[in-house]
Amino acid sequence: MNELAIPPESVAEDEQPKTLAEAAYRQLRRDIIEGLHRPGDKLRVEHLKDQYEVGAGTLREALQLLVTDALVVAQGQRGFRVAPISLDDFEDITRTRVLLETSALQQSIELGDDAWEANVVASFHLLSRAEDKLGDGGKCSREEWEQRNRAFHEVLISACPSRWIRHFQNILYHQSERYRRLSLFRQPIPRDVHAEHQAIVDAALARNTAEATRILTDHIMRTLEAVKRLPDELINR
Amino acid sequence: MNELAIPPESVAEDEQPKTLAEAAYRQLRRDIIEGLHRPGDKLRVEHLKDQYEVGAGTLREALQLLVTDALVVAQGQRGFRVAPISLDDFEDITRTRVLLETSALQQSIELGDDAWEANVVASFHLLSRAEDKLGDGGKCSREEWEQRNRAFHEVLISACPSRWIRHFQNILYHQSERYRRLSLFRQPIPRDVHAEHQAIVDAALARNTAEATRILTDHIMRTLEAVKRLPDELINR
DNA sequence: ATAGACGAAAATCTCGAGAAAAAGTATTGA
DNA sequence: TCAATACTTTTTCTCGAGATTTTCGTCTAT
Numbered sequence: 001m002n003e004l005a006i007p008p009e010s011v012a013e014d015e016q017p018k019t020l021a022e023a024a025y026r027q028l029r030r031d032i033i034e035g036l037h038r039p040g041d042k043l044r045v046e047h048l049k050d051q052y053e054v055g056a057g058t059l060r061e062a063l064q065l066l067v068t069d070a071l072v073v074a075q076g077q078r079g080f081r082v083a084p085i086s087l088d089d090f091e092d093i094t095r096t097r098v099l100l101e102t103s104a105l106q107q108s109i110e111l112g113d114d115a116w117e118a119n120v121v122a123s124f125h126l127l128s129r130a131e132d133k134l135g136d137g138g139k140c141s142r143e144e145w146e147q148r149n150r151a152f153h154e155v156l157i158s159a160c161p162s163r164w165i166r167h168f169q170n171i172l173y174h175q176s177e178r179y180r181r182l183s184l185f186r187q188p189i190p191r192d193v194h195a196e197h198q199a200i201v202d203a204a205l206a207r208n209t210a211e212a213t214r215i216l217t218d219h220i221m222r223t224l225e226a227v228k229r230l231p232d233e234l235i236n237r
Numbered sequence: 238m239n240e241l242a243i244p245p246e247s248v249a250e251d252e253q254p255k256t257l258a259e260a261a262y263r264q265l266r267r268d269i270i271e272g273l274h275r276p277g278d279k280l281r282v283e284h285l286k287d288q289y290e291v292g293a294g295t296l297r298e299a300l301q302l303l304v305t306d307a308l309v310v311a312q313g314q315r316g317f318r319v320a321p322i323s324l325d326d327f328e329d330i331t332r333t334r335v336l337l338e339t340s341a342l343q344q345s346i347e348l349g350d351d352a353w354e355a356n357v358v359a360s361f362h363l364l365s366r367a368e369d370k371l372g373d374g375g376k377c378s379r380e381e382w383e384q385r386n387r388a389f390h391e392v393l394i395s396a397c398p399s400r401w402i403r404h405f406q407n408i409l410y411h412q413s414e415r416y417r418r419l420s421l422f423r424q425p426i427p428r429d430v431h432a433e434h435q436a437i438v439d440a441a442l443a444r445n446t447a448e449a450t451r452i453l454t455d456h457i458m459r460t461l462e463a464v465k466r467l468p469d470e471l472i473n474r
Numbered sequence: 475a476t477a478g479a480c481g482a483a484a485a486t487c488t489c490g491a492g493a494a495a496a497a498g499t500a501t502t503g504a
Numbered sequence: 505t506c507a508a509t510a511c512t513t514t515t516t517c518t519c520g521a522g523a524t525t526t527t528c529g530t531c532t533a534t
Contacts, residue, residue: 018313019487046515055489057294060517064301070404076255077495079516089400096401099340163326164333167307168405256517283485292519297487314525316486 024052024062032071032082033178043072043080069174087228087235090179094224097172101220102213104157104165109209112159117205123148123155124201131194146177152197156204156216176223182235183226196222261289261299269308269319270415280309280317306411324465324472327416331461334409338457339450341394341402346446349396354442360385360392361438368431383414389434393441393453413460419472420463433459 017023028048031037049059063080066072073083108116127148134145150173160166196219203212227235254260265285268274286296300317303309310320345353364385371382387410397403433456440449464472 021487022313044515045517056516057490057518058488061297061301061487064298065304067302068305077516079496092399092401096399096405099336099402103336162329162333164329164409165336168333172401258517279485281485282487293486294488294520295518298517314486316526 020054021058021061021065024054024059025065027052028062028066029069029071029174032066033174033181035178035181037082039082039085039178041082043082045079069171071174071178085178085235090176090227090235091224093172093175093179094220097169097176098217098220100165100169100172101153101157102217104160104162104169105204105213105216106209107161108157108159109204109207109212111161112204116155116159119155119158120201120204123152124197127152127197128194150177156200179227180223183223183230193219257291258295258298258302261291261296262302264289265299265303266306266308266411269303270411270418272415272418274319276319276322276415278319280319282316306408308411308415322415322472327413327464327472328461330409330412330416331457334406334413335454335457337402337406337409338390338394339454341397341399341406342441342450342453343446344398345394345396346441346444346449348398349441353392353396356392356395357438357441360389361434364389364434365431387414393437416464417460420460420467430456 017026028037037043043063045056045059045063049056052059052062054062063072063074067074067080071083072080074080112120127145130145130148134142153173157166157169196215199215200212200219203215254263265274274280280300282293282296282300286293289296289299291299300309300311304311304317308320310318312318349357364382367382367385371379390410394403394406433452436452437449437456440452
């Protein structure tokens with residue numbers, strides 16, 4: 001297991017919530033990323049406390065946690081809102097992700113041991129299977145694909161010793177997940193995503209840093225291009 | 238002014254607090270960075286609410302805000318602690334800062350206009366003056382020098398259009414401020430810090446990106462070396 | 475003497491109500 | 505008809521008390 005008591009991990013992902021506030025936080029986060037609460041929407045505590053079945057103060061705390069992830073913005077004395085989205089913001093997110101994730105991958109390739117390699121292969125396999133089942137007709141939810149895609153990218157950089165890079169990367173991944181949902185909702189996962197993942201794995205295991213980071217960059221940037229092609233009204237609301 | 242309503246800025250720095258929770262948050266942050274609450278210390282709500290003269294729920298909220306800055310860690314059902322410090326952590330912070338800040342400086346040099354140049358020169362001047370007064374015998378508080386040093390570094394990268402990089406950089410700066418206090422408390426500001434700042438300004442205004450980023454990197458890394466030379470008991474507690 | 479378990483004390487988490495602020499609505503005057 | 509003002513409603517912010525959980529000291533048994 002991971003040693004705890006070290007700051008830069010907002011909340012451990014897999015463990016189950018130990019407090020009502022944290023439970024509400026996770027539900028809210030999912031609902032925001034899924035688009036149930038839309039960008040720019042006002043989040044009224046009085047309404048939401050019933051919906052999520054917690055007290056006002058507790059829900060407030062959950063909202064505060066979401067501010068940490070920059071999925072919610074708090075404005076002085078005027079309550080909370082779902083963080084707005086924009087093309088400029090997504091471009092920023094994407095470029096920053098590239099900066100952090102390539103650096104992390106570079107270190108991961110340099111430092112990763114056998115166990116890391118095994119994890120990379122394993123998570124890639126899980127992701128591939130999810131893609132198969134997804135194309136096969138709803139044998140596998142997109143929820144599950146997202147989960148495995150996330151796991152794959154996380155494992156790739158797991159050998160990077162910098163907790164801070166991983167922490168920031170984590171935040172940015174959640175952010176971009178909101179945008180990716182928009183694009184995946186329209187066009188199902190294109191075929192070449194699998195090929196890109198495969199290429200990254202190959203390069204990483206061959207310890208070919210330059211090649212691996214190059215492909216990863218293209219891979220991330222491609223999502224940006226996909227979102228750019230979306231109709232305006234999906235983004236500017 | 239800056240347009241608000243955009244997420245990645247935890248709380249606007251200069252404006253005055255609009256809520257009790259935010260006021261408590263700022264006091265607490267200052268006290269943590271100053272070392273009044275020491276790394277690893279438990280932050281008991283029941284005690285602190287009297288000290289900061291707010292209700293329990295309000296103080297709780299202030300603590301939650303500090304979690305965003307990673308100056309405080311919240312552990313499940315076991316309350317809050319001041320984020321611990323370690324040499325490894327500071328090394329991580331420093332390297333990540335270099336990664337982000339050089340990238341930001343690079344873009345700043347590329348995109349900065351006349352107003353940016355003017356701000357760079359101005360903030361450098363203010364910083365230099367603070368250094369003079371500081372060496373001159375306490376005409377100027379170290380508090381003020383910190384403030385201006387911070388402003389200088391912020392202005393340097395202010396022409397970088399990426400809000401996310403600036404946001405992360407902001408967090409890391411606060412973090413490293415804690416460590417820098419440790420080293421500055423012992424040895425007052427060394428003479429060559431001024432020269433380094435001067436060199437950065439010169440290279441930046443000459444639009445010499447390679448040179449500017451190189452000096453900035455050395456500049457940031459030097460603080461790491463200084464902290465590494467500190468006695469162990471200052472860091473590991 | 476060490477390990478484990480029981481019980482008391484402290485701290486955290488949670489809730490609902492009251493005070494302060496913002497937003498919305500209606501009224502009045504030009 | 506429009507603008508400004510006063511009032512009402514909604515929402516946020518703040519506080520203190522009760523329910524759970526953790527923590528710490530003590531006691532017993534091996």
